[in-house]
Amino acid sequence: MDERTKSPSISGVGDRCCGCGSCAAVCPVSCLRMKPDSCGFVHPSYESGCIGCGKCAKACPVLTVGKQDRALSVTWAKTKDDGLRDRSSSGAVFGLLAKQVLDEGGAAYGAAFSGDCSAVKHVRVDSKDELDVVMRSKYVQSYVGVDVYEGVEGDLDSGKQVLFAGTACQNAGIRNYLSLKKVPMANLLLVEVICHGVPSPKLWSGWLDYVSSGVGSEVDEVNFRSKSTDWLTYSVAYFVATEKVRSDENSRDWYMRAFLQNASLRGSCLNCPAKRCCGSDLTLGDFWGVQEIHPEIVDRLGVSAVICNTEKGVAALDAVCGSLEMGPSSIEEVVPGNPSLIRSVKPYVRREEFLTDVASGMAIEDLMRKWTFEPSLKQKVRGKLSGLKRRLLG
Numbered sequence: 001m002d003e004r005t006k007s008p009s010i011s012g013v014g015d016r017c018c019g020c021g022s023c024a025a026v027c028p029v030s031c032l033r034m035k036p037d038s039c040g041f042v043h044p045s046y047e048s049g050c051i052g053c054g055k056c057a058k059a060c061p062v063l064t065v066g067k068q069d070r071a072l073s074v075t076w077a078k079t080k081d082d083g084l085r086d087r088s089s090s091g092a093v094f095g096l097l098a099k100q101v102l103d104e105g106g107a108a109y110g111a112a113f114s115g116d117c118s119a120v121k122h123v124r125v126d127s128k129d130e131l132d133v134v135m136r137s138k139y140v141q142s143y144v145g146v147d148v149y150e151g152v153e154g155d156l157d158s159g160k161q162v163l164f165a166g167t168a169c170q171n172a173g174i175r176n177y178l179s180l181k182k183v184p185m186a187n188l189l190l191v192e193v194i195c196h197g198v199p200s201p202k203l204w205s206g207w208l209d210y211v212s213s214g215v216g217s218e219v220d221e222v223n224f225r226s227k228s229t230d231w232l233t234y235s236v237a238y239f240v241a242t243e244k245v246r247s248d249e250n251s252r253d254w255y256m257r258a259f260l261q262n263a264s265l266r267g268s269c270l271n272c273p274a275k276r277c278c279g280s281d282l283t284l285g286d287f288w289g290v291q292e293i294h295p296e297i298v299d300r301l302g303v304s305a306v307i308c309n310t311e312k313g314v315a316a317l318d319a320v321c322g323s324l325e326m327g328p329s330s331i332e333e334v335v336p337g338n339p340s341l342i343r344s345v346k347p348y349v350r351r352e353e354f355l356t357d358v359a360s361g362m363a364i365e366d367l368m369r370k371w372t373f374e375p376s377l378k379q380k381v382r383g384k385l386s387g388l389k390r391r392l393l394g
C-alpha cells in the first residue's frame with residue numbers, strides 16, 4: 001500500500017467512539033493520539049506513519065464487540081466496615097476487592113481526580129494508603145492513558161495480581177488490548193461499574209471553576225457521593241483544605257441534574273457498545289430499588305448490586321465474603337431500579353443543543369439560566385411519593 005493511501009482502520013468508528021483509548025495504546029507505531037473534542041471527550045487523532053496493521057480496530061470495543069456476558073450469580077452486598085462504606089459510593093465492594101489484591105502485593109487501577117479536581121483519569125495504586133483516591137464515583141469521563149494500558153500489561157507480565165475497575169467500554173478496551181498483546185490474564189480481575197453514561201469533561205471543569213469562584217477559593221476535593229444526607233438522597237460535597245464549603249443533594253446540584261437527566265453524556269453512551277458484553281469478571285452498582293425488595297437491609301450507608309460474570313468473579317467475591325453482609329438476588333430484582341445494567345439510556349430531548357452551547361464556551365451562569373434542568377411536575381410528584389413511602393417504611 002502506498003504510504004499516502006494508508007489510514008488507520010479506527011477511522012471507521014467516527015462518532016461512535018467511546019474514548020477508551022485502546023486504539024492509541026495498541027498501535028505498534030504510535031500513530032494515534034487521543035485528543036479532546038469541543039466538549040472535552042477524547043477521540044483518536046491520526047498523526048502519521050500508519051502501517052495498516054488493523055490492530056486499532058481489533059482493540060476498539062465499538063468495532064470489535066465482545067461475547068455476551070453471563071450472570072453466574074447476583075447478590076446484594078455491603079461491607080461490614082462502615083468507615084469504608086461511608087467513603088464509597090454504595091456497598092464498598094470495590095474497596096474490599098481492591099484491598100484483597102493489594103494485600104497480595106498486587107496493583108489496583110481506578111479513576112482518580114487530578115490534584116485540582118478539574119479532570120479525572122485512571123491511575124495505578126499499590127498500597128492501601130493510596131486506595132481512597134480511586135474509590136468512589138467521579139461523574140466525569142475518566143481518561144485512560146497509554147501509561148495505564150502499559151502498566152496493566154507490565155504488572156501482569158511480572159506475575160502481579162491486578163484489579164482494573166472502570167466502565168464497560170474501559171473494561172472492554174483493556175481486555176481487547178491484552179488479548180492482542182497476548183498477555184496472560186489469569187491474574188487480572190476486571191471490575192465494571194454499572195454506568196448510565198459519562199458526562200462532558202469540559203462541562204465539569206467549567207462547573208468546578210464556577211463553584212470555586214462562588215466560594216471564593218479553589219475547590220481541592222469533591223465527593224460526588226456524600227452520604228451525610230443519606231445514600232438514597234446522596235449529596236455532592238465540595239471542600240477547600242478539608243473544610244466543606246458547599247454541599248447539595250444531587251437533585252439540587254445543577255451539574256448533577258444535567259448528568260442525571262442525560263443531557264451532558266457522551267454520544268456513544270446512548271448506544272453503549274459494551275453493555276453486558278465487556279468481558280468483566282464482576283459488575284458493581286448501586287442497588288437502587290432495594291428498599292422496595294429488602295427494606296430490612298437498607299441503611300444510610302448504602303447497598304451494592306453485585307453480578308458475577310465469570311468463575312474468577314465468583315472466586316474473588318468468595319474471598320471477601322467474610323467481610324460482607326450479603327444475600328441472594330437476581331437480574332430481575334436489579335433491573336427495575338437500575339435499567340442501565342442492560343440498556344443504554346434515552347437522552348435528554350435537547351441534549352445536542354445543550355452540548356452545542358457547552359462546546360461554544362457559553363459561561364456556566366448563562367448555561368444555568370438557559371438550561372435549568374428542573375425536574376418536571378411528574379418527577380417531583382414521584383420523588384415526593386417515594387420519600388413518603390420511605391418514611392412510612394421507616
Ligand SMILES: Cc1cc2nc3c(=O)[nH]c(=O)nc-3n(C[C@H](O)[C@H](O)[C@H](O)COP(=O)(O)OP(=O)(O)OC[C@H]3O[C@@H](n4cnc5c(N)ncnc54)[C@H](O)[C@@H]3O)c2cc1C
Pocket residue numbers: 087088089090091092093094095109110111112120134135136137138139140141142165166167170193194195196197198199284285286287288304338340
Ligand atoms: C459515570 C458513572 C455512572 C454510573 N452510573 C450508575 C448507574 O446508572 N447505576 C448504578 O447502579 N451505578 C452507577 N455507577 C456506579 C456506582 O456509582 C458505583 O461506582 C458502584 O455502585 C460501585 O460502588 P462501590 O461502593 O463498590 O465502589 P466505589 O468505591 O464507589 O468505586 C467504584 C469504582 O468506580 C471507579 N470509577 C469512579 N469514577 C469513575 C469514572 N468516572 N470512570 C470509570 N470508573 C470510575 C473507581 O475507580 C472505583 O474503582 C456509575 C458510576 C460512574 C463512574
